Amino acid sequence: MLETRNLDKSFGAVHVTRNVSLKLERGERRVILGPNGAGKTTLFNQLVGEITPDKGQILLAGEDVTNLPVARRARRGLSRSYQKNTLFDGLTVEENLELAASVHAGVAMTLWRDALQSPKVRAIVEEVAEQVNLMPHIHAKVSEISYGVRRQLEVGVALATKPLVLLMDEPTSGVGPEMAKGFHDLLAGLPRDLTLLIIEHDMDLAFAVADTITVLNYGEVVFDGLPEEARGSKLLRDIYLGAWEDA
Amino acid sequence: MFRHTPLRYAALIILFSGAVFTAFTAGYFGMEILTEILILAILVLALDLVAGFGGMVSLAHGALMGLGAYAFVALATKGGLDPLVAAAAAIAITAGTGWVIGAICARSHGIYFIMATLAFGQMGYSYFFERPFFGGDDGMVGPGRFDLSFIGVDLNDGRSFALFCLALLGLVYLIAVATLRSGLGRSLTGVMHNEKRMRALGLTVWRVKADVFGISGAMAGLAGVLAAQHILFISPNLLHWTVSGEALVVVILGGLGTLVGPLIGAVAFVVLKHELSHVTTYWHLIVGLVLIAVVMSRANGIFGFIEARFGPRTDRLIQSIQTRDDAKEAVKDA
Numbered sequence: 001m002l003e004t005r006n007l008d009k010s011f012g013a014v015h016v017t018r019n020v021s022l023k024l025e026r027g028e029r030r031v032i033l034g035p036n037g038a039g040k041t042t043l044f045n046q047l048v049g050e051i052t053p054d055k056g057q058i059l060l061a062g063e064d065v066t067n068l069p070v071a072r073r074a075r076r077g078l079s080r081s082y083q084k085n086t087l088f089d090g091l092t093v094e095e096n097l098e099l100a101a102s103v104h105a106g107v108a109m110t111l112w113r114d115a116l117q118s119p120k121v122r123a124i125v126e127e128v129a130e131q132v133n134l135m136p137h138i139h140a141k142v143s144e145i146s147y148g149v150r151r152q153l154e155v156g157v158a159l160a161t162k163p164l165v166l167l168m169d170e171p172t173s174g175v176g177p178e179m180a181k182g183f184h185d186l187l188a189g190l191p192r193d194l195t196l197l198i199i200e201h202d203m204d205l206a207f208a209v210a211d212t213i214t215v216l217n218y219g220e221v222v223f224d225g226l227p228e229e230a231r232g233s234k235l236l237r238d239i240y241l242g243a244w245e246d247a
Numbered sequence: 248m249f250r251h252t253p254l255r256y257a258a259l260i261i262l263f264s265g266a267v268f269t270a271f272t273a274g275y276f277g278m279e280i281l282t283e284i285l286i287l288a289i290l291v292l293a294l295d296l297v298a299g300f301g302g303m304v305s306l307a308h309g310a311l312m313g314l315g316a317y318a319f320v321a322l323a324t325k326g327g328l329d330p331l332v333a334a335a336a337a338i339a340i341t342a343g344t345g346w347v348i349g350a351i352c353a354r355s356h357g358i359y360f361i362m363a364t365l366a367f368g369q370m371g372y373s374y375f376f377e378r379p380f381f382g383g384d385d386g387m388v389g390p391g392r393f394d395l396s397f398i399g400v401d402l403n404d405g406r407s408f409a410l411f412c413l414a415l416l417g418l419v420y421l422i423a424v425a426t427l428r429s430g431l432g433r434s435l436t437g438v439m440h441n442e443k444r445m446r447a448l449g450l451t452v453w454r455v456k457a458d459v460f461g462i463s464g465a466m467a468g469l470a471g472v473l474a475a476q477h478i479l480f481i482s483p484n485l486l487h488w489t490v491s492g493e494a495l496v497v498v499i500l501g502g503l504g505t506l507v508g509p510l511i512g513a514v515a516f517v518v519l520k521h522e523l524s525h526v527t528t529y530w531h532l533i534v535g536l537v538l539i540a541v542v543m544s545r546a547n548g549i550f551g552f553i554e555a556r557f558g559p560r561t562d563r564l565i566q567s568i569q570t571r572d573d574a575k576e577a578v579k580d581a
Contacts, residue, residue, distance in 0.1 A: 046445065074449030086447075088440040095248055099437040103449045107430040109458070115430030161448050 001026045001195045002047070002078070002165045007056035009039075009046060009219075016042045017053065018220040024165070029187075029196040031210040033203075033230075034241060040199045041083060044167050047197075048080050049073045061164060075103075077164030081154045083173050084198070087142050093153055094138045097125045100160035125162055127226035132186055133157040148179040152186065165195040172202050184208050207231060215239065248436055249300065249427040249506070253561050254554055258507045262514070263417075270409045278405040284517045285412035286473045289419050291509035293466035293499045296423050297349075298495070299504030300432070301459055302439040304361050308349055309490025310368035311464045315341040315471025316389075316481045317375055325380075330390045338468040345464015350457035365488055372486040386482030388473040402476075412473055419466050423506055426462055435459050447478040496538055502548030511550050 002024045009017040016039045024030055032040050045051040047058060049070040058066045065073050088096050098116045101124035102108040107115040115121060129135050132152045137145050142153065155171055171187075172180040180202055187209045190196070200206045206213065206227075213230040215223035219237050223230060230236055268283045290312055297303040318337035322328045328336065352363040375381050392402035395411075402408045426432045434455045437445045446452050475481050484490070497516045502508020516534065523530035546552035 047349055050447075070446050071449050071451050073347045080447060086441060086444045088437055088444070090440055091248065091436075099433060099445070100448045102430055103445075108434045108450055109454065110430035111426065111458075113430065115433050118430075157448070159446070211503060 001028070001061060002197065003057075003059040004043075004047070005057040005059070007043070007046060007053050007058065007181055009042060009051065010052050012128050016219045017046065018218070020056070020216075020219070020221055022214060022221070022224075024197060026164075026195055026196050027193045028211050029198070029209055031206040031216050032216060033200070033206060033236070034216035038216040040216055041169055042219075043216065044080060044169055044197075044199065047149040047167060048078060074116060074161060074163075078167070079161045079163035079164075079165070080167040081158040081169060081171060083169040083207055085147075085150045085154050087150060087153060087157065089142045092139055092141050092174045093129075093134050093145065093149075093156075094125060096142065097134070097160045098155050100157045101125050101128070104161045124162065128156050128160045131159065131189060133182070135138045148182075150176055151179070151183075155186070159190075163194070165197065166190075168196065168198045168200075170199050170201060172205060173199065180205055182218045248433065249424065251424075252554075253565055254558050255505070255507045257561075258419075258511065258550065258553075262477065262507075262510055263413075265514075266413050267410075270413070275405060278409050280517060280521055282405070282409045282412055282477055284513050285409065285416050286417050286470050286477060286518055287494070287497065287517060288510050289412075289473065290467055290470040290494050291465040291501070291513050292416075292419055292423055292506065293470065294491075294494050295444065295498050295503065295506055295509045296466070297460055297463045298498060299506075299509075300427060301435045302356075302437060303349070303352070303364075303460065304354060304495065305364040305454060305463075306361055306363035306488050306491040306495070307371075307459075308467050308484040308494055309488060309492075310371035310461070311341050311345055311348075311467035312471040312474065312490065313481070313483070313486030314335060314344060314371055315468030316475040316485050317381055317387070317471075318468070318471045320387050320389045320475050320481055321381065324387070330393050331548025333390075334393070334472045336470075337472055338484060339466050341471065342461045345467070346457050348416040348464070349460025350453060352460075352463040353453035357490065365491075368486065368488050368491055372483055372488070375486055376483040376499030382482075384483060386480060389479045389481060391479070392476055392560050408477070412477075415473065419469065420510075422462070422466070426459065427506075429454060450460065476544035478549040496534070498548075500541055500548055502550035502554070505547070505550050505554070508548045508550030515549060522548055 001015050004020055004022045007017050009021040018041060023095050034040050042051065046053045049068060057064055060076055065076060065157055079171045084152045088099060098121055102115040103123065105118055105120040107121065129138055132155055134152055134156055137149055142150060151171060155168060158166055210227050213225065213227050214221055215236055223233060223235060266281065269277060273281060279411055292306060294305060294308045297305055315337045318340045319333050322333035322336055323330045348364065348367050352360055355363050364454055381387060392408065395402055400407050402411055434445065434450055438452055438455055442452055474485065497512040498509045500515060501510065501512020520530055523533050541548055544552065546555055
């Protein structure tokens, strides 16, 4: 469903992505692990088109999207949530979801018709609000809801575009253990045919939801395998304990 | 997202009633001032649509209005078109020009957007100022008022012309509301709140900005046609950036992003201008002080102040009336 071939990116002398090749099958849930500065978010930015890679290819559902702009990749089914909440702060939870759904429903550019009343938009909003447990807050403004609920909404907005592949950049960033467990349930409840690529620091969540795990270090894939293999990996322990360079 | 609150409805009713009352009671000068307010109100509605709801602060709207006026006069007098057809063509030309300006400037933001639109505006001004075909700095004499005798209206009568402008202002207001409630308008609001996220959701952001700028350009073009019809003469001054600057002052004075506020701003600005210019030639100075006071008050213009002060009260009042009515119905049902 999503594939990268020898993706490479440098910012001046800093090599942030080194020859990264990944292949995600339809419905696969892959977690990307790695210490801060490993190049995880930069990889995401290249996948969605916010940064252009120096070399390599990105394929979505078999089609080369490397040179497509952000919006066209999104319309082809690549959606993302951000590490820092990137919401429509002055609007309500419902309006946030509606804006995302209206793009997918093809009514975001219509004139003379209230896009938000479109049955397709309403159906998506209700479905997503249920999926990410936002119904109790649906009429609240973003500024009125807690940080944890905003994280849920961050995922909800990405989901409301009905993506084929969802990239989630640290969905539990900044939330407490209780809420992190809630996220585990939320991810478990997502449709099984949705392909997920998740950057996560919470190991419990990562191992609980991942079908496969990829470890990045200094922009390079240093591990690619099953969670059971990763769990016992000395390499992974060394990276997180900072002993990688000696290893 | 744009909504009509009870306070906004009340303000609209008061403004509309005031305009109709003035049209039927004012003398010649009063009618002229009313017409000036109505034409300015169309221009500032056009500007509020892009600046207040799309974050696109434009200094090209004066030029779009001037282009509408010149296109109308040139097509009617030199092109020999029927004035009504020339007006429709002029509005289409300004819509197209607005779309192109919007599309080109869509990739810039903040001060760069302002400067880019200023450059477009001044290019237009210089063109009409220098071009002998359009009368250069002498300007052009426009065609007579539209012939609406087929519906029994004589626009040569000042009152009829003022009411005609009022009807068109109402139409422009309804188009602005319909645009903001459409998919395009909702997307524009999304773009103003978070352009990066809208793009990540799959929206072609520049198209949204260009389309709305085109609609706004058509409205500014209509204001230009009416300005040419009002004084039956046009000059390059209509396109000068100070016209855009004044329109921006009116929008900020009235309340950016409210649609109703700019209408109040237009009334306040034109009345202040006329009243103060009797007293001093430095009337701009006093308008400037009023604008500084409004901006420093941190309210969103005059209407923003009214909304902040009375909005919650009117909402509570309406809620209590609704609760009382619901209770009455429940008692009846029982």
